Amino acid sequence: xxxxxxxxxxxxxxxxxxxxxxxxAGTASVILDASASPAGSWPRYYDSLTLFSPxxxxxxxxxxxxxxxxxxxxxxxxxDYLTRYxxxxxxxxxxxxxxxxxxQTANGLAARGDGFEVRGHRxxxxxxxxxxxxxxxxxxxxxxxxxxxxxxxxxxxxxxAGARIAIFGAGNSAVQIAAELGTVARVNxxxxxxxxxxxxxxxxxxxxxxxxxxxxxxxGVLDSLFPVTTPVLDDGRYRAALRRAAVGWNxxxxxxxxxxxxxxxxxxxxxxxxxxxxxxxxxxxxxASTPALDSTGLPRHRAGxxxxxxxxxxxxxxxxxxxxxxxxxxxxxxxxxxxxxLMQRPQNDHAASx
Numbered sequence: 001x002x003x004x005x006x007x008x009x010x011x012x013x014x015x016x017x018x019x020x021x022x023x024x025a026g027t028a029s030v031i032l033d034a035s036a037s038p039a040g041s042w043p044r045y046y047d048s049l050t051l052f053s054p055x056x057x058x059x060x061x062x063x064x065x066x067x068x069x070x071x072x073x074x075x076x077x078x079x080d081y082l083t084r085y086x087x088x089x090x091x092x093x094x095x096x097x098x099x100x101x102x103x104q105t106a107n108g109l110a111a112r113g114d115g116f117e118v119r120g121h122r123x124x125x126x127x128x129x130x131x132x133x134x135x136x137x138x139x140x141x142x143x144x145x146x147x148x149x150x151x152x153x154x155x156x157x158x159x160x161a162g163a164r165i166a167i168f169g170a171g172n173s174a175v176q177i178a179a180e181l182g183t184v185a186r187v188n189x190x191x192x193x194x195x196x197x198x199x200x201x202x203x204x205x206x207x208x209x210x211x212x213x214x215x216x217x218x219x220g221v222l223d224s225l226f227p228v229t230t231p232v233l234d235d236g237r238y239r240a241a242l243r244r245a246a247v248g249w250n251x252x253x254x255x256x257x258x259x260x261x262x263x264x265x266x267x268x269x270x271x272x273x274x275x276x277x278x279x280x281x282x283x284x285x286x287x288a289s290t291p292a293l294d295s296t297g298l299p300r301h302r303a304g305x306x307x308x309x310x311x312x313x314x315x316x317x318x319x320x321x322x323x324x325x326x327x328x329x330x331x332x333x334x335x336x337x338x339x340x341x342l343m344q345r346p347q348n349d350h351a352a353s354x
Contacts, residue, residue, distance in 0.1 A: 004030040004092075006342070007111055007120030009099050009286070012040020013082060013328055014126035014316025017060050017335035019091045025343055029091055030118055032111060034098035039082040041130035042075060047156045048180055049075040052172050052200070052233040053329055057208040060085055061332040070206070078328070094118075099127075099286045108311055111286070122342050125287070125299075126315045126335075129280035129326075136168070136278055140256035144274060151277040157181045164188075164270055166261055168252070169277030170195045175232045175242070177277060182245025188269060189249045190261070197239065198231035207233060208329070218322055218333070282317055304338040313338040 008015045011033035022029045051058050056069035063085050099111045108121040133150040161184040170191035181187050211217035253261040260268040287293050291308040294300050303321050306312035315335045324330025
C-alpha cells in the first residue's frame with residue numbers, strides 16, 4: 001500500500017494539469033492511470049481528429065506546442081505533446097493501474113484496483129469520459145441488423161467504403177467524421193437540432209482569439225449562449241465537403257423498423273451502419289458505491305469540489321467551471337482552481353450539499 005498527500009486518478013490532459021499545479025504548490029502526488037502509456041484517451045481517438053482551436057490556445061500550463069502556434073494540431077501531435085508534458089513533470093505516474101473503487105478512510109480516501117491500493121489525504125478524479133460513451137435510446141435499435149458503433153470505436157473511413165451510414169450528432173466530431181466518410185460512403189446525419197455553424201475566423205482572427213481577448217472563454221455565459229447544441233467551427237471547408245458528398249441532415253428518427261430509420265414524417269431511410277457521435281458521460285464508475293454521485297450517476301460537485309465527500313475533487317468534467325472546462329485550453333485553469341480549494345479546505349470539512 002502507498003500513501004501520498006494527493007492522489008490523482010487519470011494521466012490524460014486533466015490529470016497532468018492537476019499534477020502540474022500540485023507540484024507548484026509543493027505537494028507530493030501520485031498519478032494512477034489505466035492506460036499503458038501517457039496521453040490518456042488521445043491515442044484511441046479517430047485517426048484524422050483535428051483540433052478546432054489553434055495550438056496557441058490548446059496547451060496545458062507551463063508548456064506550449066512546438067511549431068506554428070496558429071495551426072490546428074492533429075491527434076498524433078496532441079499525443080506527442082502530452083507525452084512530452086508528462087515526462088517533464090516531477091511526479092510518480094503509475095500506468096496500467098485501473099482504479100475500480102474509491103472509499104473514505106479515517107485520514108482521507110483509498111483507491112483500489114486489481115492487486116493495489118493507494119491512499120491519499122486528498123484525491124482528484126481526472127478520469128475523463130472516453131470509457132463512458134453515450135448512446136441515446138432509439139426504439140427498435142436492438143433489432144437493427146447492421147453495425148452499431150460509437151465514435152469512440154471509429155478510426156478511419158476505409159472499412160466503410162460503399163456503405164450507407166447514419167451518423168447521429170451535430171457537433172464538431174460528427175461533422176468532421178461525416179466529411180471524411182462522405183468521400184467513400186453514402187452518409188446522412190441525424191440530430192435533434194440542425195447543425196449550428198460558427199465562423200472560425202472573424203476579421204482575420206480565430207474565434208478563440210476573440211474569446212480569450214474578451215474574457216468570454218473563462219465565463220459561464222457561453223453555456224447560456226449555446227444551450228441547445230455546440231456550434232461547429234468552420235472556415236468553409238466542412239460545409240463544402242458535406243455539399244460535395246451530398247451528406248444530408250435529418251431530424252432524429254422516431255424508431256428503427258425492419259432495418260430502416262423511420263422519421264417523424266413517416267419516411268423510411270435505409271442504413272447499414274449506425275454511428276453515434278453523441279458525446280460521453282464522466283467515467284466515474286469507481287465512485288458508484290459512494291455518495292459522490294447523484295441518482296443519475298453524475299458527480300455532485302460545485303466548481304469541481306465534491307459536495308458530499310471531503311477531500312475529493314474533479315478536473316476535466318464538461319462545463320465544470322466554463323464552456324472550455326473539458327478541453328486542452330480550459331482544463332489547466334480548472335485544475336489550478338480545484339488544487340487551490342482542496343489545499344485550503346480542512347480534510348474533515350464537508351462541503352454543503354447542493
